[in-house]
Amino acid sequence: MFAVLRIALRALRRNILRSFLTMLGIIVGIASVIVGVSMGTGAKADVDKRIASMGQNLLVVMSGNMSRGGARGGFGSTPNISPGDYDALRREVAGVVGASPEVRANAQIAAGNQNTFVQVSGVSADYADVRSWEFKSGGNFSDADVRNANKVCLIGATTAKTLFGENIDPVGQIVRVKNAPISIVGWLSPKGVNSFGQDQDDIVLMPYTSVMKRLSGDTMFRSLNIQVEGPNVISDVQTNIYELLRQRHKIQPGRDDDFMVRNQQEMSDFFNANNRVMTILIGFFAGISLVVGGIGIMNIMLVSVTERTREIGIRLAVGARGRDVLLQFLTEAVLLSAAGGALGIGTGYWLAPLLTKYFEFPTLISNSSVIMAFTVSAIIGIVFGFFPALKAARLDPIDALRFE
Amino acid sequence: MSVPVIQLDDFRKTYITGEVEVKAVRGVTLSIQPGEFVAIMGASGSGKSTMMNTLGCLDRPTSGRFLLDGVNVGELDRDELADLRNRKIGFVFQGFNLLARTSAAENVELPMLYSRPPIPSSEQRERAMASLSLVGLAERSDHTPSQLSGGQQQRVAIARGLVNQPKLLLADEPTGNLDSRTSIEIMGIFQKLNEQGITIVMVTHELDIARYCRRVVVMRDGLVRSDEAVKDRFLAGEELAKLDAEQKAVQLT
DSSP: OHHHHHHHHHHHHTTHHHHHHHHHHHHHHHHHHHHHHHHHHHHHHHHHHHHHHSSSSSEEEEEEEEEBBBBBOOOOSSSSSSSEEEEEEEHHHHTTTEEEEEEEEEEEETTTTTEEEEEEEEETTTTHHTTOOOEEEEOOOOOOHHTTTOOEEEOOOHHHHHHHHHOOTTTOEEETTTTEEEEEEEEEEEOBBBSSSTTTSHHHHHEHHHHIIIIIOOOSSSSSEEEEGGGGHHHHHHHHHHHHHHHHHHHHHOOOOSEEEHHHHHHHHHHHHHHHHHHHHHHHHHHHHHHHHHHHHHHHHHHHHHHTTHHHHHHHHTTTHHHHHHHHHHHHHHHHHHHHHHHHHHHHHHHHHHHHHOOOOOOOOOOOHHHHHHHHHHHHHHHHHHHHHHHHHHHHHHHHHHHH | OOOOSSSEEEEEEEEEEETTTEEEEEEEEEOOTOOEEEEOOOOOTTHHHHHHHHHTSSOSSSSEEEEEETTEGGGOOHHHHHHHHHHHHEOOOOTTOOOOSSSSSHHHHHHHOOOSOOOOOHHHHHHHHHHHHHTTGGTTOOOGGSSSOOOHHHHHHHHHHTOOOSEEEEESTTTTSHHHHHHHHHHHHHHHHHHHOOEEEEEESHHHHTTTTTTEEEEEETTEEEEEEOSOOOHHHHHHHHHHHHHHHHHHO
């Protein structure tokens, strides 16, 4: 076996440029597999991280159903969760430790001579806890603020920076929203950009009562954020919410829900579905380039067999069996493709961080993808090297010796 | 009496190329005993190449029987033929057929790569060196064919042919690509090996080369026309001395 390897290595070294060019197809293919899969894994890891950053043991109730009447309205397209639903949920469902509706309004807000267009979210006093917001300065508004629809707000780091400048504590300042003066009671710590490229810190949080009354005029909620006691009660709470809301919305058995309840796992699955499609797509194209690389190997091995017909004849004459010749050429092909695979993996390791650096695309190279890539490249060598090797093994020694 | 190295009984070989049937050999009966040194002669088309391929176990008879050292070659499959060649036959070709860019020693080791059971690599190297010493090339063992003269390359090929201690050394026009002096030297090596008891069969079309052998078989149209012992046998040592004298004479005049 060692002798076979040595002979194969020598044969490949003899045509070093040709060997390299042949490997190039495999190198490109394997590198794209590595990078492609790393993009998929990276994006998934990123989504998981962002969703975890939303808070712990979270459920989101969204109004509207994704496929109502065959048309996808999208969740939240028609707010239909009433304040009564919200109160009932808080009262009747066990295991809920915090809950907050979310109503949204976009508004021009101003402070001094600065102004900005921002998303104003109306939430309850639980919201900051539920979504793991922390305070850089100041604090949360109270349940009383919510009850009375007081003119108070919490301000996100980006919005504060736009209105007041960097590192200036905005707590105690007044912003004007639709000419109503609102006092800032809390300055939120930054959370960064979410997986859709949205700046989570460009935000103003107000009591939902205030938003509904002063800004949006809504009477229904788009969504509810609910925090439950612990991971083991999530599905129970989810079921209870379903039952409660179906009952309150008077949905007949067998009819579709007009809301949905998602836990974090489901949200992560939902967003990762897109990533998976992307990974499959990249994998598909990488697979094509691997096949092309394999054909390149087959082509060169066929040329090599023809060139070395006389050598094969000599080996057969002195007693090599067909199987010995087959093994020799197969080893060369596998060596070519496996070396290409190794170089491709190296290239992938080099490219993936560049992608992250210059295009801010999260990448993560998993060990399993490396092992898979290497195995695939070796298999390509066997598959595409087999036909040329068989051709060599089947040569007639007399014809091969006579070959010029 | 010992087993003949070669026993051909009514050996026939017919090639079919498309519609045409070519009867290359049309019934040859021949026996070669151990220790013989036989030249098979004939013009092209006489069937001597077919004889060569068959004696070398590269091809099987169409009909008739061929026993090599008692083994019926006609009954063997491809792999068994390969093993038989490996164990019992050493080849020497007209064009040397050494592996390029491979050292003399490694060329000589080549048949042992395919020996069953496998031979340990240290023993392979030992036997290759011994075989190279036999043809006087031990000190060139690390040279590649391109660094060797034609005569030296043919000696490497002979060393390769001998390395598995075959029953038969089979040479196909071994002097065809060599000048007259080197040819005599190569024939000298064959004579020396034959004296040590090695059986040699050689195909040639050169009459004077055939005279270094002990027995000449002449073929024409696929049949043996004559088969007799060589009279006035050339001895390589004497012929070289004569050649030296002639060359000296040319320079003197």
